[in-house]
Amino acid sequence: MGRAPCCEKMGMxxxxxxxxxxxxxxxxIHLYGHSNWRALPKHAGLLRCGKSCRLRWINYLRPDIKRGNFTPQEEQTIINLHExxxxRWSAIAAKLPGRTDNEIKNVWHTHLKKRLNKNQNNGGDAKDINGSNDTTHEDKEPVVVHTTSPQQFSNSTTTLDISDNNNKDDTMSHEDISALVDESLHEDISALVDESFWSEVVSVDNSSNNEKKIEGWEGLLERNSKRHSYNNSKLYNDDMEFWFDLFTSCRRIEAFSDIPEF
DNA sequence: AACATGGTCAACCGCTAGTTA
DNA sequence: ATAACTAGCGGTTGACCATGT
Known part of the structure; x- marks a missing residue:
């Protein structure tokens, strides 16, 4: 199990x-996809290691990245999910379409953690980052959980549809999360077993899908520089959601179960 | 105006898990 | 069964910028 000899530092x-x-x-990536990150820079003529290319794509260049400030709803969701x-930033990111694990991690360390500590020191309720004195958030904008096809970047059947279940408020509270798990878990399992479980257990590589869906990338650079928020779709690791659902569901079952352990 | 300090975030590092030969 | 390899993850770093002194 050797360590990846990632970038041979020479010339990179x-x-x-x-x-x-x-x-x-x-x-x-538009032309050929990214089936092999290690070989990609060589073929693309980039003097970067594959790791660097992958990171750049995932955290910045991917077309479904949503730029701009986190909304209070998104921040609240992060806090709830972090609890x-x-x-597990990637798991949290999977619940926030358009946001990357890196971005969420940064926000957590720079904003949310401090704010929570502050609230706790003040004896406040750490569950609401907005607090009673911050109801008029200046950056408030409608949160876009996902606005386009939920399957845009996914060929999995394990999608947990957030928008359908949170009309009143786009924040995912514990109750929301539990409710969603209730509703979706058995559907997810049924769908998996009924349709694709045995044939295409879990599909991870969506590169071919991505290739088809990448549109308007010419404007990416401009977008990036202007930091436009980009309302697009879900992240394409819906597969993660299945295990998240299972995990949270198991926790609840555990909490209410009297079944002795063996 | 010049410097110090702190916040932000893109990028890197090192590790693990999974896959392949 | 094992070694070699890749992808992905979380932690950390450092450059840049804004603000304060």
């Missing part, structure tokens, strides 16, 4: 990406 460029590099990466999942 590091540091911030230039617009030209971004464009090269976008062009390449359940801990530092």
């Amino acid at each position: 460029k590091r540091g911030p990406w230039t617009p030209e590099e971004d464009q090269t990466l976008i062009n390449y 359940v999942l801990g530092n």
Whole structure:
């Protein structure tokens, strides 16, 4: 089990990406996908290691990235999910379409953690980051959980549809999460067993899908520089949701179960 | 105006799990 | 069964920027 001999440091460029590099990466992925990150930079003519390319794509260049400030609803969701999942940023990111694990991690460390500590020190209710004195958030904007096809980046049947169940408020509270798990879990399992479980157990590689869906990438650089929020769709790791659902469901079952352990 | 300090966030590092030969 | 390899994850770093002194 050797360590990945990632970037052979020789000749590999590091540091911030230039617009030209971004464009090269976008062009390449648009044409050929990203089935092999390690080989990608070589074929694309980039002096970067595959890891760096992957990170750049996932955290910045991917077309479904939503830029801009986190809304109070999103922040609340992060806090709620963090209570359940801990530092599993990718799992949390899977519940916030358009947000990356890196971004969420940054927000947690720079904003939310401090705010929570503050609230706890003040004896306040840490469950509501908005608090009673912050109901008029200046950055308030309608949260977009997902606005386009839920399956845009997914060929999995394990989608947990947030928008359908949270009309009153787009924040995912504990109750919301539990309710969603209730409703969706058995459907998810049924769907998996009925349709695709035995044939395509869990599909992870959506690169071919992505290729088809990448549209308007020419404007990416401009978008990035202006930091437009990009209302697109769900992240494409819906598969993660299945295990999240199962996990949270098991926790609830555990909590109410009197079944002795063996 | 110049410097210090703190916040933010993109990028890197090191590790693990999963896959393949 | 095992070694070699890749993808992905979470922690950390450092450059850049805003604000304070």
